[in-house]
Amino acid sequence: MTAKVITANWGRPDVVSLEGYRAEGGYGGLRAALERTPAEVIETVKASGLRGRGGAGFPTGVKMSFVPQDTGKPTYVVANFDESEPGTFKDRELIEREPHQFLEGLAIAAYAIGSHEAYVYCRGEFLHPGRMLARAIAEAYGAGIFGPSVLGSGYELNVVLHRGAGAYICGEETALLSSLEGYRGQPRLRPPFPAVEGLYGSPTLINNVETLCNVPHILRNGPEWYASIGPEKSPGTKVFSVSGKVERPGNYEVPMGTPLRTLLEAHAGGILGGRRLKAWTPGGSSTPMLTDEHLDVALDFESVAAAGSLLGTGAIIVMDETDCIVEATRRLFRFYAHESCGKCTPCREGTWWGNRVLDRIEAGYGRPEDLPLLDDLGRNILFRAFCALADGAVSPIQSSLRYFRDEYEAHIAERRCPISGRGPEAGARTELERGVSAPVEVTS
Amino acid sequence: MGVLSPELRATAEGIKARYPAGRERAAIMPLLYLVQSVEGCVTEEGLREVGELLGITTAEVEAVASFYTMVRLRPTGRHVVSVCTNLSCALRGAKDVYEAAHRATGIVHGGELSEDGVFTVHEEECLGACDAAPVVQIDFANHDRVTPERMTELIDALRRGEIPQPSRGEAPEDFRHASRILAGLEDPGRGDGP
Numbered sequence: 252m253t254a255k256v257i258t259a260n261w262g263r264p265d266v267v268s269l270e271g272y273r274a275e276g277g278y279g280g281l282r283a284a285l286e287r288t289p290a291e292v293i294e295t296v297k298a299s300g301l302r303g304r305g306g307a308g309f310p311t312g313v314k315m316s317f318v319p320q321d322t323g324k325p326t327y328v329v330a331n332f333d334e335s336e337p338g339t340f341k342d343r344e345l346i347e348r349e350p351h352q353f354l355e356g357l358a359i360a361a362y363a364i365g366s367h368e369a370y371v372y373c374r375g376e377f378l379h380p381g382r383m384l385a386r387a388i389a390e391a392y393g394a395g396i397f398g399p400s401v402l403g404s405g406y407e408l409n410v411v412l413h414r415g416a417g418a419y420i421c422g423e424e425t426a427l428l429s430s431l432e433g434y435r436g437q438p439r440l441r442p443p444f445p446a447v448e449g450l451y452g453s454p455t456l457i458n459n460v461e462t463l464c465n466v467p468h469i470l471r472n473g474p475e476w477y478a479s480i481g482p483e484k485s486p487g488t489k490v491f492s493v494s495g496k497v498e499r500p501g502n503y504e505v506p507m508g509t510p511l512r513t514l515l516e517a518h519a520g521g522i523l524g525g526r527r528l529k530a531w532t533p534g535g536s537s538t539p540m541l542t543d544e545h546l547d548v549a550l551d552f553e554s555v556a557a558a559g560s561l562l563g564t565g566a567i568i569v570m571d572e573t574d575c576i577v578e579a580t581r582r583l584f585r586f587y588a589h590e591s592c593g594k595c596t597p598c599r600e601g602t603w604w605g606n607r608v609l610d611r612i613e614a615g616y617g618r619p620e621d622l623p624l625l626d627d628l629g630r631n632i633l634f635r636a637f638c639a640l641a642d643g644a645v646s647p648i649q650s651s652l653r654y655f656r657d658e659y660e661a662h663i664a665e666r667r668c669p670i671s672g673r674g675p676e677a678g679a680r681t682e683l684e685r686g687v688s689a690p691v692e693v694t695s
Numbered sequence: 696m697g698v699l700s701p702e703l704r705a706t707a708e709g710i711k712a713r714y715p716a717g718r719e720r721a722a723i724m725p726l727l728y729l730v731q732s733v734e735g736c737v738t739e740e741g742l743r744e745v746g747e748l749l750g751i752t753t754a755e756v757e758a759v760a761s762f763y764t765m766v767r768l769r770p771t772g773r774h775v776v777s778v779c780t781n782l783s784c785a786l787r788g789a790k791d792v793y794e795a796a797h798r799a800t801g802i803v804h805g806g807e808l809s810e811d812g813v814f815t816v817h818e819e820e821c822l823g824a825c826d827a828a829p830v831v832q833i834d835f836a837n838h839d840r841v842t843p844e845r846m847t848e849l850i851d852a853l854r855r856g857e858i859p860q861p862s863r864g865e866a867p868e869d870f871r872h873a874s875r876i877l878a879g880l881e882d883p884g885r886g887d888g889p
Contacts, residue, residue: 337781337821347863368715375765376777376822378835378876379864385882411713414877416724416763419820433720433749435762451718494783494825501826536782536821568783568825582782586820592762 256480256488257464258504261348267383269390272351278396280467284359285404289320292363296466298474300486305331305422305459306534306563308485308552311466315456317446318364324453328361328369329431332384332460333415333422335374336535337586338566341490341502342460346380349464350387356463358401358408359470364456367407372427375415385412419590423638424457426592437592438638461490481507485551485562495531495569496523508551514567515546526571530654534563536583537643539650540570560650575670576655577662580647581609587644598641601632605648615674617663625652698733698741707748710878720749723759727766728878732871736771764817765877772808772815774853775870776800777832778846780818783825788842792829793818795843799850813854815870827862834873836861 255261265271272278284292297312318326330353334342346353361369371388373381388410391397401408413431420426421436428450430436449455465487469477478486485507491514494500498520505514511531515521522528528543533550538561541548548558555562570579588602605628608621629645629652636642652659658669667674699707707726714721726748730741737760739753746756760766767775778793793816797804800814808815824830827839833849839862841849852859858866867873875881 334823335821338783338825339821340823340825343823374823375763375877376819376832376835378832378867378873379837379861382864382876382882385879389883412879413721414724414728414879415765416727416877417765418763430724431721432718433723433759435759451715492825494828495786500783500828566825568786570786574786579782579785582780582785586781589820 255504256468257345257352257461258348258490258502260352261344266349266351267347269351269387269394269396272349276471277351277467278355278402280470281355281358281362281396282402283470284362285402285406289363289365292359292470295474296363296469299469299477300474300483301462301465301469301477302485302487302552303459304461304465304489304564306336306561308562311458311462314446314458315360315363317444318454318456319447320365320454322454325368326364326366327450327453327455328357328364328366329427329450329455329457330357330369330371330460330463331422331424331427331457332371332373332377332380333427334377334460334564335419335422336537336564336566337583338492338494338532338535338568339564340492340494341565343377343380344502345460345464345490346377346384350384351391352464352467353384353460354387354391354396354410356458356466357410358396359466360456360458360463361408362401362406364454366456367409369408369410370431370450371410371412372421372431373412373414375417381412381414388412418592419586420592420638420640423640426638427457428455435592437594440637482549482551482553484553489550489562489565491550491565491567493519493567493569495567496526496571496574497521497569498523505550508549508554510547510549511567512546514550515569519569522569522571524571526573528569529572529574530570530576530579530651532563532566532568533560535566536568536586537639537646538563539646540654541650542654560646573670575613575668576651576658577609577613578668578671580651581606581613583647584609584644587640591640591644595636595641597632598636598644601628601641602644604628605632605644609648612659612662613668615662615665615667617659617666619660619663621663622652622656622659698730698738698744703729703733704748706880711748713879720751723749723756724763724766725878727756727760728874729880731766732875732878732880735773735871736767736769767815770808770812771870773813773869773871774834775815775817775832775873776850777817777819777822777835778841779820779822779828779830779832781821783821784829787828787840789829791843792831792841792846795846796831796850799847814850833859833861834867834870835877836864836866836873838862 260266301311302308425439426436503518661669711719831841
């Protein structure tokens with residue numbers, strides 16, 4: 252098995268501090284970067300084949316090369332630490348355990364694009380990880396890593412920690428920029444892309460935390476070493492967040508392309524209670540769910556796409572045979588109704604109405620025509636809104652209807668949830684369920 | 696008498712200085728947290744003062760504040776209890792924890808604030824700690840693997856004036872203190888002081 256890269260030090264509590272991190276060779280990657288020209292640093296990252304770990308998988312070095320450095324405007328680096336995709340918890344742990352690894356990657360990225368001002372957009376609810384980061388930033392200033400002369404090189408870099416305030420949409424990069432500038436976190440039209448016109452209208456590089464954590468290792472060990480890990484088109488390791496019905500939920504770093512079966516059995520301890528896998532998401536709630544037929548799918552960008560889903564953030568939520576797919580879908584879809592920023596009608600209205608239809612099916616009031624209605628709803632949201640939040644909302648609906656249509660039909664035919672047995676006759680347990688006890692008239 | 700004391704107004708100027716000249720509007724979020732740390736939520740007067748500090752209208756401030764769930768524009772308890780009920784937590788029994796939070800605080804569904812003003816219970820989306828499901832935050836400090844029984848214990852402890860130890864990090868004293876941390880006033884860093 253390939254050694255771990257960005258979680259290799261997780262067993263060592265001392266790497267939380269700058270001293271401990273330096274004892275492990277920390278900031279050696281930044282030193283190596285400063286000895287090269289920014290263009291050489293970008294070439295190194297390009298040659299490694301590293302792809303963004305925030306969900307989209309865009310090549311990181313190419314993204315860096317898209318930032319023009321000769322516009323006369325300042326350039327900015329913004330780190331996306333707004334980790335909110337349901338099921339995803341890797342960035343939080345990366346920061347809690349080794350904040351300097353991330354800060355080193357941030358500094359290298361800033362140097363590569365000639366930026367003297369870096370921002371970290373930290374999810375508001377991450378009170379404790381944000382404090383750890385604030386302390387690590389202060390430590391780095393104190394040690395001359397940030398400030399007027401990075402490691403004595405004469406290169407100036409300042410880092411500002413900015414905390415969000417509870418909005419999933421701010422993980423979308425243009426919404427993040429709106430939020431960072433002090434506006435409602437609503438997405439912007441692209442083009443212009445942030446690389447050209449980002450923060451304050453200036454060229455901006457936006458990277459996910461996990462992506463940046465990889466960068467120091469690439470500078471330290473060379474791009475060939477990195478490219479040799481995992482499959483050719485998705486090189487490197489990936490931190491998978493495994494949660495739900497497994498014996499040992501947690502973050503596991505494995506080479507890209509590791510099959511789900513290995514991840515579940517060799518790392519997460521198998522399905523909870525020895526039960527059977529029913530469904531799973533490869534990359535959080537906005538990636539289409541897959542089933543036990545896909546146990547041998549290799550977890551990399553290409554293979555998961557070929558299986559009909561997306562690698563996304565690598566957040567694997569596991570459901571077993573005792574879990575109701577309609578209930579799971581309803582809960583995931585409700586998230587999007589809550590988090591829709593309201594800008595686009597298909598997303599704002601579609602998620603709200605879809606939610607009511609799913610509520611009534613789960614509560615035992617579904618109608619046979621509700622399933623074509625949900626199909627239609629999905630088609631009318633997908634690719635019809637401004638940003639990917641709407642597309643993500645459709646994923647659980649379309650994928651659950653594809654693989655578990657019979658379970659929806661059973662809900663409607665039996666007028667109750669066939670898994671929990673709950674229905675109008677069985678007595679609704681919560682106010683929410685009681686609140687939908689009268690059928691809602693929705694027609695297509 | 697305004698919401699922010701002269702001393703806190705000076706602090707507010709320090710918060711604005713974290714951002715480039717001419718881009719002070721970026722400070723709106725930490726300034727809202729600052730106001731919230733005084734008021735326990737953000738009132739009309741608080742919105743007005745933030746607008747005054749930034750040279751924008753109260754309506755512009757409210758437009759931003761109303762977008763974000765962590766800025767609370769209505770009466771809020773001394774402690775905010777957030778129960779994640781998203782899928783990973785739901786699969787591990789979060790619904791029962793959410794019910795227990797209501798029972799223990801006496802808040803009915805659809806309500807938010809307990810009668811004694813001590814608690815706000817909030818149904819939360821994924822808190823990014825799914826390995827520890829079900830997850831509860833008390834004033835944004837995480838409590839891992841919470842059972843309904845543990846939820847009740849936590850509420851009872853808070854009611855007695857105790858601050859339960861979170862699973863990682865330090866616990867804020869209450870929601871106001873958490874807001875002060877969120878404004879960036881309790882940790883070292885650029886623009887925060889001395």
